[in-house]
Amino acid sequence: MRIFTCLFAFLMVIQHQGQNLKSPSEFLGYELGSQFTRHHEVVSYFQYVSEALPGQVQLQPYGYTNERRPLMLAVLSSPENMQNAEALRTAHLQSTEGSGNSQIAVVWLSYNVHGNESVSTEASMQTLYELLTTKKEYLKNTLVIIDPCINPDGRDRYVNWYYQYKNTPYQVDANSKEHREGWWSGRSNHYMFDLNRDWAWLTQVESQQRLKQFNKWMPHIHVDFHEQGMNRPYYFAPAAEPYHEVITDFQRDFQVKIGKNHARYFDQNGWFYFTREVFDLFYPSYGDTYPTYNGAIGMTYEQGGSGRAGLGVQVASGDTLTLEDRIAHHLTTGLSTVEVASQNAGTLNEEFRTFYNGKKDFKYQSYVLNGDSDKQQALAELLDKHEIAYGWAVESTVRGLSFGSGANASLKTNSRSMVVSTNQKKGTLVKVLFEPNAVLSDSLTYDITAWSLPYAYGLDAMASEGLVKSDASQVAPWSVIPPGIEKGAYAHIGDWNSMKDARFLSDLIQNGIRVRRSERSFQMAGKTWGAGSLIITRGDNAHKSDFEQVLQSLVEKHQKPLTSAATGLVDSGKDFGSGYVGMIPEAKVAILSGEPTSTLSFGEVWHYFEQQLHYPISVLDAEYFDGVALGDYDVLVLPNGWGYWSFLNEGRKTRLKDWVAGGGRLIAMGGALAHLGGEDGFSIERKQADTTDIETEIPPSFEDSSRERIREEITGAIFKTRVDPTHPVAFGYGNTYYTLKLGGDTYTLPGGSMVASLGESPLPVAGFAGSKAVTNLAESLVFAMEYHGRGHVVYMADNPLFRGFWENGKLFFANAIFMAE
Template sequence: MNRSILFTALFLSTLLTAQNIQSPSEFLGYELGTQFTRHYEVVDYYEYLAEVADDRVQLTEYGQTNERRPLLLAYVSSANNISNLESIREEHLKSTNGESNASKAIVWLSYNVHGNESVSTEASMQTIYELLTSKSNYLENTIVIMDPCINPDGRDRYSNWYNQYKNAPHQVDPNSKEHHEGWWNGRSNHYMFDLNRDWAWLTQVESQQRIKFYNKWMPHVHVDFHEQGVNDPYYFAPAAEPYHEVITKFQIDFQKTIGKNHAKYFDANGWFYFTKERFDLFYPSYGDTYPTYNGAIGMTYEQGGSGRAGLGVITRNGDTLTLKDRIAHHQTTGLSTVEVAANNVDKLNSEFKKFYQTKNYKYKSYVLNGDKDKINALANLLSHHEIEFGKGTNGTVKGFNYKTNSQGSLKMNENSLVVSTNQKKSTMVKVLFEPNAKLSDSLTYDITAWSLPYAYGLDAIASTTEISNTNFETPSEQNSKLSKNTYAFVTDWSSMNDARFLGDLLKERIKVRTSYSPFTLEGNSFKRGSLIITAADNQNHKDFIGTLQKVVQNNSTIRLTNVNTGFVDSGKDFGSSYIQMIKPPKIAVLSGKPTSTYRFGEIWHFFEQQLHYPLTVLDSDYFNRVDLDEYDTLILPGGWYGSFFKEDQLKKLKEWVRNGGNLIAMGGAIKAIDGEKGFNIKIKKTEKDSTETDPMPHENWQRESIKNAITGAIFKVRVDNTHPLAYGYNQEYFTLKLGNDSYDYLENGNAVYLETNTKPVSGFAGSEAQKKIGKSLIFGAESYGSGNVVYMVDNPLFRGFWENGKLFLANALFMLN
């Protein structure tokens, strides 16, 4: 067969294939871009493609959301590649060991991580259609992995809202209701978490399930499709500074290669775009940085639009931005990305292999000591990321001491956790564990500190020497069968595992006491906050021992100590007023405006997925009609309260606290009840510098303003661990501070506070901000009548990953009397 005949045959084959596959518009029954497609319809289209083009599309359900929507991956390539998909994957992964002869490019395209940035899922359907038809030549040497919707719960929340409120036909006037999504918006997932900031922390089920498949493939290129403000043009790579120092020259250069290819298509269409601004590569938990730190070319693409845009909206320039426009832009960059990868297969494979060569990082090992539950929690996170670790041996390790922020030493033992950079995931280890990430530019898009030893509250040494270790096994405590003749059972209070155990006991109506004083008994020492479960308190429980045994079995890390008397060797006896009964609290949280969706979501997720304790959600729309006497505890999440609490509402709130209520105000909620409005906490006053200065050039304004900013920095603060709010903690705590809000010390009840040294141990804090936060409160509580008011200036639940802060909230719920 001559070349002309062969070409004609291939052309006819492609044409027939294209004719046999329905486009998204044909399949859905409406022109793509004229409606928002519901998630089940998107799933239907991908399942249809996997059926009619089963030789070139393989569909996998990799999990489900909290609301039971399926999470999908579509593998798209040539028929030959799909038939050899597993062998291609295995050969590709050999690159991480330097042994591969891989000859394919792996491109992963992730769509709709933010639910109301809804265009990308629509674009994904057109993109896969084009790859199977007009652009099928890209697939000869490329495997394209497509996640059509990372956040189905958020997407359906938005699309259902929009379909409910839009005009018919849609209204392009930006003042119309269809362009003003409400508080419960579609950006986040079920628990109001931002999935684009959860790649490293894996607090959400979507992230936990996705990372298993990401680690199975480790793509060469990963794209995270987004939307930004209505009036913004398109953003694509290369990214803005700062770049983390671990990012390679090739990764930076290849971003430019891809960006130039995009620009070629955008220029031809007269579309506007920008690069190298706003979206940097530093914080490790994004959909661009996490893949980058795992060897990929990780990129964010941002289309103007988001939830404000709807099906069409008039922009500031008087143009009309339509959903069809937005689809075309995302489809163009998606196909352009695959095209560049297909044209650079050898380079991508060779550089990916090079990325996984042994690195000469300064610190060769990280050694961590501390509470066994916190060690196990960190080990669990590392396992999800397939980061290798081991347990230590007896000896002393020298290096950078995280606690003192200087050179020091640490005694290592078989309970120590050892993480080496001499492993496949060495770059991730460096990024997640380094004491203070090098910041090339203080103007960043997110927090600048996240070091895991601080986040998990562990003593740690970063050593320039590789430390030998052995296999790490997560131990479970072995409790013998509980005896009915035991006077009491005692256990520690030092971690979220203990808080979960207490919550489970209270739900089973088992009475529990706590000690406000340390004590020793029968050769064992117990700290403040230790839990005491006596037989006498539970004599009327119908199955005390059986129920307690069941709760212990469900909390395998709990170790109960049997004691035969309440007569202590030192401290206070079990009948003392220092040994108080823990009342099972009935807890409510405020939702809706004026709270932050993120801050509310962190609390909601904390109760349902971490503490496993019931929580009532009270919406701001009807909050004033709620009888607060039905609740023992009310939590006010961070937010922007303004004048939300009117004078009569504040009076009602104060009366409720005075009568025994426990009010927990977090972050911005404190301003709504401060000394001028309700309670005794006072905003810290700082004197302004009266020194006259010359007028500042306008172009310097942004850079000068960061002197007053704290962009997610870690500070070493003092802890009064004799206060019930701080039970289970040492005398020092490392807090993640997200802004410069500061409050004076309370007259009494300063459980955690910042002293005069305001230099962060990690991350960026402006010079003026540091002056403002000196001698200020972090966490505190004041008695008010028969109740308490708890102030949490910093956020102990931030994004669900600051593990060492969570017990403070548990203390606020259970330990304050």
């Protein structure tokens, strides 16, 4: 009786506190929607709620952004459920293993992944409040997780910009400055990455820290709140085709169920909306697809507005769209989602168990990956973050589909062969990330159509229809501690095959250690060393009294094995004193930023240098580029972009040519290539499309015009290229490379040297490429180099740094910095 009395008293206190809970407007001191709320104020409100209702809300910090803003989750449910929150979480996770009997639905609501889609975070506060007050009955059998702001850096960038430029109180004219963000918009995170495309690749700190929490909860439903163009009505599920084939009938049907509930509320209010258009469920790295491939009902909700809308804007219909309107729409779908989850908690749990424990009829049950251990390690680090299991094979021969040939073949395995099987908890995710070529039900997609990890990581892979025996307990090849260097040795030799090697070189240079690289392969100490191999001699570093101590510390830090040599005389090839064994200079690198460039491409290069290669880079903005002394820099990177047509005028091209002729090294990417050529430029030429059959074709109907245009496009398809491994930009590569091609622009380089190129009849090995686009790819360059005076230009038609996940392309970029002289 005493226990019951205490519990009753506790519940009465909780109920009283809920009645007195301040709304966001009351706490902030202004009506929600009348101003934008800065991130620290949002954090304060969530902290206030968790302190006011400690028995119903747990605030769980999960990390920091690059700019040191906190990331956090609010976990909320009924007082009874929250008393047993950990037990409920454990029981829910047990269902992925075939046990557990949870009846609580877990719903995760994610807001503001794109910083300038700013209504999301505002709506998160009101959603929190309503769930704890007017809609608290939903929480009796539902546990809700709210991430109020996935991208605090981008959000505050937008909000601070808006406050700088807005009219008072605000201007609805869409031409006014407050509706026109500049080049560095608030959409992306600090490194200008799109966090909504990083769920699978985990290149960014926000994604890495969030996924740890996601794997702790594995929600039944995950909603990603967004905004789109200001003239568009609200979008909610069900999604558009293509759906990936692993998506279950239940996942499809439940999207419809939720969509109908949303429609009921929108119809009552006379609000416009649409479904089944634009936003598909295919590319695996979105906030809707990634949870879906982990058994959830993953959905995107899109409110019209985005960075253009501000506090209020006049849309094409003549109506004014306000921030209050946008909040109301996101609030409605958020609450409606939790309502449907509460009504179907039992079914959600039952189907979630089925997803993880039902029979998976996947064609390929195992993926075997041979190749460089550094590349295996890079892949393993990604798999560990996803909690995907892998092991090591025994000596055997496996038959299956070869990723290299695209045909059935055999592959010899040994204790260094990595095996990833679909016969595990994350088996569905394994299939999606590893399958050679995902089945595409509709070529009109929202994103890339190929991403297979064996291609991305440059590993020799086999897809087997049977389970390949493996041992997960075996020590990984990279876990073996490298031996220490031999003191007093003439030289120390290291191979050059991976980004791990590039990071080691970067650290050597920054620690004042002089390094040579061999331009030819050679044999020494019973081993063949490839072109690009690193040679660190005692003589080159005689100036450094602590040379051996520093080198040993870097060997240990990078776990980089070196072979010590007592002589500079090789068994075959070029000796260490040869002109073919040149010094790697310390390169001072700059990158162009601003309007000519794509923010995403700029961010990829910026992140590559600072967070992957760990090498300093200077950012030169286009606004003051003309006043910069280019002679202060050895390397200049021009990222992909669409504004070079005006930036690369005659005067700037002449200036760049003079700088290159004087010894400068220019790296041009994507859209920059199209405007570097011409009479006043370099030799690069855009290939002209073959239009011989256009006149004979029947014009498509208006309805079919979008599908006709797709024939001229390439939506992220993988192509096999031929590589010249003797070229310095290709050191560390073999004769082939799989490139991720993102468009149909093609180039030739008369008189230049090809590094990687496509053949006579290129076809994608994975993904979609339109028939017209493919015909123009023949003999086009992927990477190439042109000498000009004492310097050179490296052309990158394809992006080896795309979204930071195409691991096997990154060494090309390191070569362009360190190896190409």
